[in-house]
Amino acid sequence: MKVKMEVFSGDPPCPGCVAILALADEYARKYKGKLEVTKLIGQEAIAKFEEYKLGCVPAVVINQKIRIEGICPSRTTLDNALREGGL
Amino acid sequence: MITMKAFGTTPPCAKCKEVLRRVNNVAARYPGRIEVAKLDALSAEGDKYGIMSTPTLVINDRVVAVGKLLSEEEIEKYIAKELEGAS
Numbered sequence: 001m002k003v004k005m006e007v008f009s010g011d012p013p014c015p016g017c018v019a020i021l022a023l024a025d026e027y028a029r030k031y032k033g034k035l036e037v038t039k040l041i042g043q044e045a046i047a048k049f050e051e052y053k054l055g056c057v058p059a060v061v062i063n064q065k066i067r068i069e070g071i072c073p074s075r076t077t078l079d080n081a082l083r084e085g086g087l
Numbered sequence: 088m089i090t091m092k093a094f095g096t097t098p099p100c101a102k103c104k105e106v107l108r109r110v111n112n113v114a115a116r117y118p119g120r121i122e123v124a125k126l127d128a129l130s131a132e133g134d135k136y137g138i139m140s141t142p143t144l145v146i147n148d149r150v151v152a153v154g155k156l157l158s159e160e161e162i163e164k165y166i167a168k169e170l171e172g173a174s
Contacts, residue, residue, distance in 0.1 A: 012141060014100035014102065017096070
């Protein structure tokens with residue numbers, strides 16, 4: 001089963017959001033076939049943002065669990081979060 | 088009445104949330120004298136000020152901070168100036 005990673009960014013993106021969007025693209029390529037990456041940006045993110053009761057961006061939700069919020073994670077942190085998410 | 092406009096991203100980044108919290112804290116010290124507005128940087132109102140970075144703080148139509156988080160003391164100094172000018 002694919003691990004689902006939802007990445008939230010503001011519009012316009014803050015520096016943390018720019019970094020996390022780049023990381024999302026990198027991870028989508030790196031784990032092609034194993035990881036499903038969805039980028040939610042700006043107004044289109046609001047419904048999910050509220051559904052997860054997020055407080056701020058950037059944020060990463062893995063398999064519907066909030067893993068990272070308010071900061072762009074390092075690769076190590078994101079790797080650990082994905083591992084905990086079953087990747 | 089002094090107007091403080093806090094321009095941020097949608098959804099808000101950590102800095103945009105924090106600037107709004109600080110602005111509201113300062114406004115609470117001057118009951119009835121300060122009006123606070125939370126606005127989207129990508130809006131007609133945002134275009135009016137040529138916002139290039141967030142958070143941006145505008146006090147009485149004057150841009151006082153761009154892409155920078157002012158302390159409550161710094162915000163209060165601007166408010167004091169505006170109040171001096173009004174009296």
